[in-house]
Amino acid sequence: MHISPVLWQFLVKWLHASALFPSEASTIAPYTDALYFFLLLITLIGVVLVGALVFGFSIRYRAARNPVATQVEGSTLLEATWTIIPLALFLVTFVWGALLYFRIYTPPTNSMNIYIVGKQWMWKAEHPGGQHEINALHVPIGRPVQLTMISQDVFHSFSIPDFRVKREVIPGRYSTVWFEATDAGTYHIFCTQYCGTAHSAMIGDIVAMSPEDYESWTKQSTSGMSLAQNGERLFASMGCNSCHSGNAAARGPNLAGVYGSKLQLANGSQVLVNDAYLRDAILNPSQHVTAGYAPIMPTYQGQVSEDGLIDLVEYIKTLDNNYRVQQTLTTSQSDKVAPTTPGMVKP
Amino acid sequence: MSEYHDAANVTNPEHAEHHIVTPMTYTIIFATLLTLTAVTVGAAFVDLGIMNPVIALAIASVKGVVVILFFMHVMYQSKLIKMTVGAGFFTFLVLLTMTLSDYISRAWGLW
Amino acid sequence: MSGTTSTIVNLPDQRTATMPKRDYLNNEHGLLSWLFTGDHKRIAILYLISITFFFFLGGIFAGLIRLELLTPQPDLVASDTYNKLFSLHGIIMIFLFLVPSVPATLGNFLIPIMIGAKDLAFPKINLLSWYLFMTGGVLTLTALVTGGVDTGWTFTTPLSTHYLNTNVVTAATGIFIAGFASIFTGLNFIVTIHRMRAPGMTWFRMPLFVWANYAASILMVLGTPVLAISLVLVALERTLGLGVFDPTKGGDPLLFQHLFWFYSHPAVYIMILPGMGVISEVISTFSRKRIFGYTAVAFSSVAIALFGFFVWEHHMFIMGVSNYSALVFSLLTMLVAVPSAIKIFNWAFTLQKGSITFETPMLYAFAFIGLFTIGGMTGVFLGALGMDIHLTETYFIVAHFHYVMVGGMLMAFLGGIHFWWPKMFGRMYPESLSKLSAVTSFIGFNLTFMPQFVLGYLGMPRRYHAYPPEFQVLNVLSTAGATVLGVGFLLPVLYLGWSLKYGAIAGNNPWQATGLEWQIQSPPLTENFTEIPIVTQDAYDYEWLANKTEHEVTTVG
């Protein structure tokens, strides 16, 4: 019994390193797997059934045994059977799949938000507390995390197989996905939408850690400025505060508490103010004029990077009164100095 | 050879007698088309709100149908040709409505 | 008759048999007589040669891809090269092999004969379509030798319009032109099937192969132009800076996806439907039985073609389309799976009470049924919204469409080539060798693509040049399978080439099949029929055939 050492190595490596099934590391995963096993089961039944029919008939009616064929026209009953049963199964699959889809793409209201910017060929994660990561993402377990993602150039796709979630990252538009990690560990992030030369290098690690570890990680790796603080600086330096000052006579609408509200637009439509709306309103203001205001806001297309937009959006989200806006108005000369407020993590 | 053709196969609905359209008909159609062009230009300068594009498209459709029926002789063609023309516009309609189903309903939800 | 033997092959006595003195192959001589031919059979042969060339070219790329993926590290080729490999593999295999494969070769050869016509309605347009195809092919080859193209076969914007500097425009032009070849083939088929049927050849007497090609032709005619316009717009964005799909100019990149998949999903059915037609013929012949529920199978082809236009968005479920319309498209996707299921069961029940023999085409047909069932069912995985999120853009989808395209279409194509080889060239292929190659490709195929389902569920993304090491074992299996598969595909070229000269003389009807094509000499005359047949029997009427044979024997004797 001599196994070649190379082969032995190979086998050992296989047993250790190779998985045939991804780990279930998020709350979604068991739901996805349940549907997967259901589908596997009906596939198996289907294949076995078709195989049994083909092989059974082949043996029973082979020419050597059955030299003369009996002509049969067809059978409406039989054909109806194999129309209706597959149809029923497929409809069950459809409903099941749709329910799963809504589970995956409807984030819980209490989820924490992390921004992801995709570009050729890296992932940049931005935590509300100002922690920036490249090709990595630290998340706490046991807590729903929503990712708000955008691409700077081409389509990318943010995929975490062990969490069974994936969402296209689109140029010019926010897309979201959420998950709740259940097991601490390191998992793969893949870009699954082909995005050019180094597509296969656009990978990263997602580190799921216990809430305590996550807490200490956020403390360690903060850059000192939260996204909102960055946004505040940008807000002042670009002069947003001159119109959106929160005064009654201001030329722009008051932004305090605007996030999450329903807004009446000048063109008569009503919109819910969310991240996507805020971003779009900065870039294409003329299509998002609030009722009662003149369409005088200039476009900031090409002047703010996606990161800057995220900062601004995050800042506007955190505005619940106009105190700080007015602060920036009075101290706009000193906005180069970083505020000293300790890095704050938005729940 | 043609006596072998059975009626079910070659005559209707795939077959129609050949028909020569007269210059008179063509001239009437020509005049109609020019008139409709004038009407559509005129209508564009009247403010009818949402009806403006509707009217413009309606007139264009009438013009198109007239051209198809008379200039292109579909009026005198077999059912097969009529169905073919219909199939083309049907498929275009599928492209239109099914794609619009995405664009229209994007605004409905948050996702 | 065959009696209790296990074969239905009925060859003339090889000591006295001769090839016909005059047939479409030796009617005229010289290269020019081929290049300017209007004969649908010769054009079919021209197509057969060209698509075989493109198949092996695409196959070489596939081989290189598998070789690179043997190890997790990017060690064989550079990333750019790898991207070009899979792009050209996809472009060549889809637009230059799968789309024209069965229609342009077998369809071209057989459809006029099967419906009792002397030629397709427009022989010159048929020839033109081959020239267009070759122009498209040459342009694609130009793109290949002048630096390749790395958009993937899907030409996703804005990647293809703004972020690559390879030969996108050349390749797009090539596909555009090859698309028109496909349009003209489809157009020719539709007109021929409507207008050129022999007396008595009613719609429901047509062989199912004709029905399937008819359905595919409708898709070619109505779908392909939408691909053409989207490629034109991509080319214009690249060259002139138009802004229809460019997000920075206000365009919507998803619009490109809509237009592209409006063609490219029906294109899947353009590829598979003619293959299904082949299977119907083969199954019927080798079980000596009329296809179970002929009408249902015929209508399911048309239903697939019709529904095929309503499901394209399932390629875009996670790409930011509206969730409501995703629901609609997912539901419609489930519906399109039903006609395929009907076909599978109808074929299976055709075997019942038959008198089955197992020649090579039948083995390919069995392989088709098995692999297509798996391919079709895994399609249901991907049509289910929530499941699609995890599976899409991974190796699962790669495995799925290879099961349909290679396991389905290519097996059908090979089965069809073997089945009609004696008709096309008048000589039999070597039976045992071809059985070996059928079994080899079946095993090789499953070994190649079954591991990819597992890889896909593990999350390995498609189009990856390098991958995490834990995926290696399955990739090694897949590459090993690809080697076997390669052998399985190479063998037929060798022995079929050999058989052209040394194969047994087949005679008119070696399979004792019922189609009109089997009632004329092999290889056929240029004008197919000396006298236009008058059809009085349904398709697959074996009693009619038995009577006819008996009648011939008595009159000749």
Place this chain on the structure above:
Amino acid sequence: MDNALVASHAHTHEEEHEHVALPQHCHHFETEQQQREAGTFGMWLFLLTEIMFFGGLFFAYLLYRNWYHDAFVAASNQLSIKLGAINTAVLIGSGYFMALGVWAAEVRKKGLLVLFLVITTVLGFVFLGIKYVEYHEKWEKHHIPGEHFDVSEFVNPQAYGLKETPLAPDMAQKTQVFFSLYFAMTGMHALHMIIGIGLLFWLIWRANRGEFSSGYVAPIENFGLYWHFVDIVWIFLFPLLYLINRHPGS
């Protein structure tokens, strides 16, 4: 095996036709009627592909017109309604003479046929000439999408002596989408015209040789279908591109 028997019969049945009237009759059709109907049907199928070809563009237009209505209005008002209307009339006239040409071929009048085809061609050239004038104006004004695209006329129309409402800069950028579609659609249409004119030259040459004066009208008829289809595309393009909103400020 009866191969030899089969071969000897190959040509005999050709002579069995009641009449072989036209040299253009193809042997694989049983009757000229069948051949002609097949031709018409084939042509219509080809036009089906054309419907879908332009269909993609029309859909893009529909979408962006709804998204960027103001930009589309302003950009549309840059087009000359006079030239557009004249061109519509020219094209309809061209189609009219094409239809007359089909009639002339049907009644086997060679002189009239050639005359009508020439008029059709001339009107086709007039259309393209006017189109060129329009394109040239866009070029001068930097309204061709791409690097040199200039939105100043839309942001500040007063400076250019226009009575338009000024567009916000972000919306003004979207006029580029309009012009992209304008050039794609009218360009594709013009390309079809150019191909059509090329075919017309060929048909005139053949008509002049008397090829279509003996009852063989299929090429004229089928080309007529193509030419009318090109007309129809323009019939839709004209209101969609030129007449979006001609009453600014109301």
